[in-house]
Amino acid sequence: MKVLTHKELAPSIFELTLQGELVSEMKQPGQFVQVKTTEGAEPLLRRPISISSYNSSEKQFTMIYRAEGKGTTLLSQRKQAEAVDILGPLGNGFPVHEAKEGETALLVGGGIGVPPLYQLSQMLVANGVRVIHVLGFQTKSAIFYEKEFSELGDTHIATVDGSYGTKGFVTTVIDKLEQEFATIFSCGPTPMLKALEAGYGEKRLYLSLEERMGCGIGACFACVCHTGDDPTGFSYKKVCSDGPVFRAGEVIL
Amino acid sequence: MSRLSVELPGLHLKNPVMPASGCFGFGREYSQFFNLDILGAIMIKATTPEPRFGNPTPRVAETSSGMLNAIGLQNPGLEKVISEELAWLGGYDVPIIANVAGSQITDYVKVASDISKVPNVKALELNISCPNVKEGGIAFGTVPEVAKEVTKAVKEVSSVPVYVKLSPNVSNIVEMAKAVEEGGADGLTMINTLVGMRLDLKTGKPILSNRTGGLSGPAIKPVALRMIYEVSQQVSIPIIGMGGIATAEDVIEFFYAGASAVAVGTANFVDPFVCPTIIEELPKLLDELGFDHISECTGRSWKQNEAVTNYRP
Numbered sequence: 001m002k003v004l005t006h007k008e009l010a011p012s013i014f015e016l017t018l019q020g021e022l023v024s025e026m027k028q029p030g031q032f033v034q035v036k037t038t039e040g041a042e043p044l045l046r047r048p049i050s051i052s053s054y055n056s057s058e059k060q061f062t063m064i065y066r067a068e069g070k071g072t073t074l075l076s077q078r079k080q081a082e083a084v085d086i087l088g089p090l091g092n093g094f095p096v097h098e099a100k101e102g103e104t105a106l107l108v109g110g111g112i113g114v115p116p117l118y119q120l121s122q123m124l125v126a127n128g129v130r131v132i133h134v135l136g137f138q139t140k141s142a143i144f145y146e147k148e149f150s151e152l153g154d155t156h157i158a159t160v161d162g163s164y165g166t167k168g169f170v171t172t173v174i175d176k177l178e179q180e181f182a183t184i185f186s187c188g189p190t191p192m193l194k195a196l197e198a199g200y201g202e203k204r205l206y207l208s209l210e211e212r213m214g215c216g217i218g219a220c221f222a223c224v225c226h227t228g229d230d231p232t233g234f235s236y237k238k239v240c241s242d243g244p245v246f247r248a249g250e251v252i253l
Numbered sequence: 254m255s256r257l258s259v260e261l262p263g264l265h266l267k268n269p270v271m272p273a274s275g276c277f278g279f280g281r282e283y284s285q286f287f288n289l290d291i292l293g294a295i296m297i298k299a300t301t302p303e304p305r306f307g308n309p310t311p312r313v314a315e316t317s318s319g320m321l322n323a324i325g326l327q328n329p330g331l332e333k334v335i336s337e338e339l340a341w342l343g344g345y346d347v348p349i350i351a352n353v354a355g356s357q358i359t360d361y362v363k364v365a366s367d368i369s370k371v372p373n374v375k376a377l378e379l380n381i382s383c384p385n386v387k388e389g390g391i392a393f394g395t396v397p398e399v400a401k402e403v404t405k406a407v408k409e410v411s412s413v414p415v416y417v418k419l420s421p422n423v424s425n426i427v428e429m430a431k432a433v434e435e436g437g438a439d440g441l442t443m444i445n446t447l448v449g450m451r452l453d454l455k456t457g458k459p460i461l462s463n464r465t466g467g468l469s470g471p472a473i474k475p476v477a478l479r480m481i482y483e484v485s486q487q488v489s490i491p492i493i494g495m496g497g498i499a500t501a502e503d504v505i506e507f508f509y510a511g512a513s514a515v516a517v518g519t520a521n522f523v524d525p526f527v528c529p530t531i532i533e534e535l536p537k538l539l540d541e542l543g544f545d546h547i548s549e550c551t552g553r554s555w556k557q558n559e560a561v562t563n564y565r566p
Contacts, residue, residue: 036523041318041319041470041471041472041499042317042318043315044315044318044319044320044470044471044519044523045313045315045320045522045523046522046523087525211310211311212310212311212312212313212314213313214312214313214320214322214522215282215521215522215525216522217282217283217285217525218278218281218282219276219277219278219282219283219521219522220275220276220278220313220322220324220522221278221298221307221312221324221327222310222311222312222313222322222324223310223312224306224307224310224312224327225310226306233306234304234305234306234329234330236306236327241282
């Protein structure tokens with residue numbers, strides 16, 4: 001696919017918009033793509049990166065990623081009009097229709113888990129669902145897309161160091177909210193997902209998981225987790241091809 | 254396609270390219286990308302008598318031009334592999350090589366006996382080289398006498414030819430190869446992964462929950478080539494070569510070293526279309542190199558080379 005725009009939103013956080021035919025296959029917010037960050041064997045494996053938004057008619061999609069290791073750093077150097085090797089869309093995303101027209105949905109994102117909530121929020125709003133966003137970041141400079149989310153619904157920011165918004169974690173904010181939402185969609189680090197599961201497991205809670213992946217298509221068995229109904233047995237789900245989004249309790253975090 | 258066809262014990266391969274065990278599941282995922290019929294064969298994921306969940310995550314870690322894995326032989330167990338996976342693969346016109354694993358000799362005998370009776374299973378691959386399980390696996394593949402005993406026991410009960418998968422984690426690979434040949438192996442597959450490790454810079458601890466894992470990918474190709482080169486000159490049974498193959502050029506190199514067919518492993522994770530791509534490119538490469546048939550390439554690194562324009566009817 002071809003690079004349309006590529007810019008740094010916050011230190012080491014990049015927004016990359018690509019154009020190509022495979023956008024027509026994107027059906028759900030929360031799916032991801034596997035990105036080959038360089039030609040050749042170094043680094044060898046693709047990088048799983050979530051889709052933050054897509055536009056089928058324009059054949060464009062955007063992903064937001066953190067340039068941290070060798071692969072994503074190489075990716076961050078791709079310039080406009082250059083080609084990027086993309087495999088996808090992969091996995092099962094958020095069940096948008098679980099939140100009904102007139103209802104309120106809470107969208108909870110942590111750090112680099114925030115991006116896939118953007119497409120989700122747009123689709124929920126289009127369906128007549130009221131959205132509330134609670135987004136957590138380490139510090140003020142790491143915040144991105146606050147304006148974009150604010151245009152779609154109430155947006156609360158938490159920072160761990162208190163440099164912006166509420167000091168603390170996303171749960172610090174949620175605990176103080178009026179509990180008028182029936183559905184929660186979330187994506188972020190595992191401790192955050194665990195906290196949500198512990199505190200809000202009685203709601204319709206959907207979690208997008210992160211795990212080290214090999215292939216991204218379900219063949220290598222690298223990203224396997226136990227299931228909630230058989231926590232120590234042989235049944236399993238693969239984060240890449242059965243997820244990455246699961247209903248809370250479906251898998252063991 | 255006949256210039257790519259290869260005849261090996263139990264196997265009539267339309268081409269010498271097959272996905273390696275553990276890198277292709279039981280084929281279902283890749284069937285979304287291409288028709289499995291085009292493959293020479295499929296080496297299915299290792300099967301044990303009972304289901305196995307495998308190791309905790311993280312199960313993979315990346316390395317320079319390669320990766321470490323410590324999946325831990327996760328599989329649904331013999332019964333389900335036969336009733337579900339092999340039954341599903343029966344819908345394809347492709348020979349299956351079943352990878353047989355276990356913790357003790359009786360496990361290998363049980364799996365081999367049952368799975369070799371399934372009609373589309375045309376050969377077994379005896380996995381005595383998995384580095385990621387606490388019992389069995391590599392323990393059978395590092396002592397020549399033990400390897401020979403397992404091979405013998407499996408040969409006695411198998412209804413199809415038996416290929417033994419050799420571990421590179423030994424001091425003398427030729428000795429291992431000769432031992433399993435004496436045990437009655439019909440062929441060899443080599444190499445399995447090399448035991449390795451990576452550490453987390455922040456915690457100082459191993460990245461893999463299993464601590465160590467098996468190194469695969471282009472990083473191990475030179476090791477595989479060297480071992481096949483050594484072994485193929487010392488045994489009279491054929492070798493299916495593997496270890497970092499990602500291109501048609503790699504395939505020819507493995508043939509030169511002494512392989513008669515090849516398996517593609519880690520490259521499937523990087524590019525799901527890698528096997529079809531290699532199969533398509535091989536005839537062109539044979540043309541460029543002046544070979545009529547791929548079998549002419551086997552062992553050229555050590556054979557007295559004949560003219561490359563050999564006529565072959």
